[in-house]
Amino acid sequence: MTDTVITAGHDETAAEAAERAIDEKTYGFWIYLMSDAIIFALLFATFVVMSHNTASGPDSHTLFRLPYTFAETILLLASSTTLGCSNAAIAAGQRGRTLTWLGVTSLLGLGFVTMEISEFYGMAVAGAGPSRNGFLSAFFTLVGTHGIHLSIGLIWIVLLGCEVTLRGLNPFVVSRLYRLGLFWHFLVIVWIGIFSVVYLPEIL
Amino acid sequence: MLGKLTIDALPFYSGIAMGGALIVVFAVLGVVALVTWLGQWRYLWTEWLTSLDHKRIGVMYVTLALLMLVRGFIDALMMRTQQAVALNSDGYLPPGHFDQIFTSHATIMVFFVAIPFLVGLFNVVVPQQIGARRLAFPFMNSACLWLTAAGAALVMISLVIGKFSTAGWNAYPPYSEAQFNPDVGVDYWIWAVLLSAIGSMLTGINFLVTIVKRRAPGMRLMMMPLFTWATLCTNILMVFAFPSLIVAAALLGLDRYLGMHFFTDGDGGNVMNYVSLFWIWGHPDVYILILPAFGVYSEVVATFSGRRIFGYESLVYSTAAITVLSLVVWLHHFLTMGAGSDVNAFFGRAAPLIAVPTAVTIFGWLFTMYRGRVQFTVPMLFTLGFIVTFVIGGMTGALLAVVPVDIHDTTFLVAHFHNLLIPGALFGYFAGYQYWFPKAFGFRLEEKWGRRAFWAWIVGFCLAFIPLYILGFMGMPQRLNRYYDPGWQPYLIVAECGALFILCGIIFLAVQLAASIRNRAALAVPTGDPWDGRTLEWATASPPAAYNFAVVPHVHGIDPWWAMKQAGATAPRPARFHDIIMPDNSSAGVVLGAMSFVFAFAMIWQIWWLAAVGALGIFAAVLSQTFRDHAEHRIPASEVEAIESRRILAPALVSGAPT
Numbered sequence: 061m062t063d064t065v066i067t068a069g070h071d072e073t074a075a076e077a078a079e080r081a082i083d084e085k086t087y088g089f090w091i092y093l094m095s096d097a098i099i100f101a102l103l104f105a106t107f108v109v110m111s112h113n114t115a116s117g118p119d120s121h122t123l124f125r126l127p128y129t130f131a132e133t134i135l136l137l138a139s140s141t142t143l144g145c146s147n148a149a150i151a152a153g154q155r156g157r158t159l160t161w162l163g164v165t166s167l168l169g170l171g172f173v174t175m176e177i178s179e180f181y182g183m184a185v186a187g188a189g190p191s192r193n194g195f196l197s198a199f200f201t202l203v204g205t206h207g208i209h210l211s212i213g214l215i216w217i218v219l220l221g222c223e224v225t226l227r228g229l230n231p232f233v234v235s236r237l238y239r240l241g242l243f244w245h246f247l248v249i250v251w252i253g254i255f256s257v258v259y260l261p262e263i264l
Numbered sequence: 265m266l267g268k269l270t271i272d273a274l275p276f277y278s279g280i281a282m283g284g285a286l287i288v289v290f291a292v293l294g295v296v297a298l299v300t301w302l303g304q305w306r307y308l309w310t311e312w313l314t315s316l317d318h319k320r321i322g323v324m325y326v327t328l329a330l331l332m333l334v335r336g337f338i339d340a341l342m343m344r345t346q347q348a349v350a351l352n353s354d355g356y357l358p359p360g361h362f363d364q365i366f367t368s369h370a371t372i373m374v375f376f377v378a379i380p381f382l383v384g385l386f387n388v389v390v391p392q393q394i395g396a397r398r399l400a401f402p403f404m405n406s407a408c409l410w411l412t413a414a415g416a417a418l419v420m421i422s423l424v425i426g427k428f429s430t431a432g433w434n435a436y437p438p439y440s441e442a443q444f445n446p447d448v449g450v451d452y453w454i455w456a457v458l459l460s461a462i463g464s465m466l467t468g469i470n471f472l473v474t475i476v477k478r479r480a481p482g483m484r485l486m487m488m489p490l491f492t493w494a495t496l497c498t499n500i501l502m503v504f505a506f507p508s509l510i511v512a513a514a515l516l517g518l519d520r521y522l523g524m525h526f527f528t529d530g531d532g533g534n535v536m537n538y539v540s541l542f543w544i545w546g547h548p549d550v551y552i553l554i555l556p557a558f559g560v561y562s563e564v565v566a567t568f569s570g571r572r573i574f575g576y577e578s579l580v581y582s583t584a585a586i587t588v589l590s591l592v593v594w595l596h597h598f599l600t601m602g603a604g605s606d607v608n609a610f611f612g613r614a615a616p617l618i619a620v621p622t623a624v625t626i627f628g629w630l631f632t633m634y635r636g637r638v639q640f641t642v643p644m645l646f647t648l649g650f651i652v653t654f655v656i657g658g659m660t661g662a663l664l665a666v667v668p669v670d671i672h673d674t675t676f677l678v679a680h681f682h683n684l685l686i687p688g689a690l691f692g693y694f695a696g697y698q699y700w701f702p703k704a705f706g707f708r709l710e711e712k713w714g715r716r717a718f719w720a721w722i723v724g725f726c727l728a729f730i731p732l733y734i735l736g737f738m739g740m741p742q743r744l745n746r747y748y749d750p751g752w753q754p755y756l757i758v759a760e761c762g763a764l765f766i767l768c769g770i771i772f773l774a775v776q777l778a779a780s781i782r783n784r785a786a787l788a789v790p791t792g793d794p795w796d797g798r799t800l801e802w803a804t805a806s807p808p809a810a811y812n813f814a815v816v817p818h819v820h821g822i823d824p825w826w827a828m829k830q831a832g833a834t835a836p837r838p839a840r841f842h843d844i845i846m847p848d849n850s851s852a853g854v855v856l857g858a859m860s861f862v863f864a865f866a867m868i869w870q871i872w873w874l875a876a877v878g879a880l881g882i883f884a885a886v887l888s889q890t891f892r893d894h895a896e897h898r899i900p901a902s903e904v905e906a907i908e909s910r911r912i913l914a915p916a917l918v919s920g921a922p923t
Contacts, residue, residue, distance in 0.1 A: 113532030194532025
């Protein structure tokens with residue numbers, strides 16, 4: 061009677077439910093990255109609007125050192141590569157190599173964050189802190205927001221490293237590593253934007 | 265030790281402020297005492313507060329919205345009373361207090377009435393409309409509820425400890441900067457708004473994934489009910505627009521906390537950048553509030569006209585067009601900024617374009633009613649009231665767009681946006697509340713008091729806001745706490761009467777709820793389908809079992825439940841039942857909300873150690889859920905069968921379906 065409208069099909073098994081949960085989390089994470097991209101886009105726009113609002117304070121020509129920023133960029137690009145290596149290890153199911161590459165990635169990321177903090181500190185003690193003028197407020201906020209994201213990524217790598225050690229490479233862990241990868245590569249792309257929009261034009 | 269918090273934060277300086285504080289304190293103590301006296305803490309905790317069931321979370325959202333509606337309305341009544349008496353006098357409210365009230369009124373109505381109300385309706389209705397058993401991320405749903413509740417609690421506690429912002433709901437700098445507003449009021453606003461905005465953005469992600477990934481087999485996008493379409497579009501806007509509010513509020517906070525110069529007067533600050541960031545969110549937010557109401561109207565009109573919605577596809581495309589256009593019109597809130605003629609021309613042309621899809625939608629409803637058999641139920645009354653009054657709102661919007669007519673920042677503007685948001689949003693939520701109440705609780709709301717509430721609301725709305733249109737033409741600025749023109753006073757007294765009518769409307773809604781609970785046996789809906797509904801949510805029991813659908817239905821077109829009834833289907837009873845996997849309860853959502861409240865409160869008063877405690881608490885609550893992959897339990901097939909058998913024993917399912 062009701063077959064045309066309703067079919068009493070089988071219900072989803074635990075494995076199917078797990079697969080579906082992973083699929084949904086990944087999709088949701090992509091959407092989250094889109095909203096995060098909007099936050100960065102607005103901070104970029106704010107920086108561009110304010111990049112000349114120096115109020116007679118220091119400007120980008122006196123503050124930025126290209127070799128230093130270039131080294132930061134190299135660290136970050138290298139970390140993207142090593143994270144890719146960990147993906148290859150995950151695909152091969154090698155827990156030890158996965159952990160090694162995650163470790164290398166986190167060290168490169170830590171190096172980047174350290175360099176950034178050192179740059180910020182140097183600027184602040186030289187009287188070019190974020191409260192100096194609108195340009196510096198926008199600079200510290202844009203670059204700092206990226207740095208905070210990256211620091212959260214570092215904590216995430218450490219937590220996932222612990223999980224890989226304890227639980228091995230089960231599908232849930234692998235899906236979390238995949239989302240970590242999305243997050244990390246997204247931040248590298250944002251950094252390329254920062255390098256091109258914030259540092260490069262004023263030096264060229 | 266306690267940062268900026270001292271004994272002076274308590275409202276000993278004003279009898280009225282003290283009264284408000286005492287009401288809040290006694291209301292909270294009263295609720296705690298009542299629950300304790302009834303011995304219901306365990307029930308409340310296990311069945312509601314920690315529940316990840318989307319229907320329960322939806323009910324809690326709507327409850328929050330209705331409670332905050334009372335608070336926001338008391339603010340409105342106080343403003344109307346002040347303006348009715350403040351001719352050549354100070355009235356009864358000092359200016360600073362009046363400013364707090366108009367700020368909290370709008371902040372509450374937008375963030376803690378409208379948003380929770382519409383998200384509550386999404387929660388109760390949308391999973392059932394698409395044939396899903398749960399949301400994609402049930403824990404995140406609970407976390408968003410408690411984040412929103414924490415934001416609302418911040419606004420409420422500002423009545424007792426310290427003062428709320430006086431800078432208006434949009435907190436325009438430079439007045440909202442620390443230089444002019446060193447007190448904690450603006451910080452209360454920033455943190456309340458941030459918690460609400462983060463909750464709304466994550467809710468947007470949750471519903472977007474749910475609607476895209478969890479529709480019943482066979483339900484293509486162009487078969488989704490219009491309320492689901494409205495939800496999908498609203499959630500796209502939430503994901504895209506709320507980041508902008510987060511950025512605006514966060515940068516204002518950086519100015520205030522760290523002395524930065526984003527929006528300051530001088531030192532390279534740029535005030536207009538705040539206005540732009542705010543309205544990049546603010547204009548889409550108008551549609552975040554209105555589109556769900558449109559979705560409700562579409563469902564209500566189709567059901568109570570007894571026919572398929574007219575022009576389903578054009579309504580879908582209109583909803584989508586409104587969604588896209590709403591993202592590119594924000595600049596019309598400040599065309600006088602001086603952005604240049606090209607920019608102004610683009611935004612000036614894009615804005616009126618929205619009228620086209622809106623008109624298509626309204627004609628869709630009118631043509632559905634035309635030749636339909638319209639039943640004048642309470643949800644339908646709210647819908648008709650909306651259609652009539654919304655036209656006035658649209659016309660006055662066109663007047664505001666006429667650049668040479670200088671009625672901006674007058675009460676004309678106040679009347680205009682209330683005209684859009686009371687009929688355009690709130691009436692829709694009320695219609696949805698009346699329409700889906702039996703879905704959530706298994707009994708209808710009483711009609712008589714519902715009709716009285718509707719008439720009180722619509723008469724009150726007209727009396728309260730038509731005088732403000734006239735006063736706008738007479739040049740009365742908005743947000744005035746005293747005035748010297750005796751010609752204005754009669755209109756303001758009429759507006760006060762309108763507010764009193766709305767007060768009756770709110771009281772009648774409460775009476776309706778109480779009377780309905782008392783007569784719930786007579787109002788029961790054993791069939792689960794009291795209105796002879798068309799969409800899938802009426803195929804489940806009312807109230808639905810935790811899993812909604814024992815068997816996930818296959819869908820072959822729009823109005824699937826109607827099609828099933830036409831095909832003579834009763835409840836879908838399968839040959840054999842299966843186990844169903846459902847999410848476990850979780851207390852982490854409540855903890856997350858509570859810790860966010862502690863963190864935000866500590867940040868507002870600059871109690872840094874407490875902020876660290878709150879931040880660690882938030883981190884712990886998130887961490888406790890991040891690595892849980894099997895937070896589910898299995899409902900055995902025998903239990904599902906038992907639940908479904910009880911339901912099928914109910915009287916005949918199709919109750920006098922008209923042809």
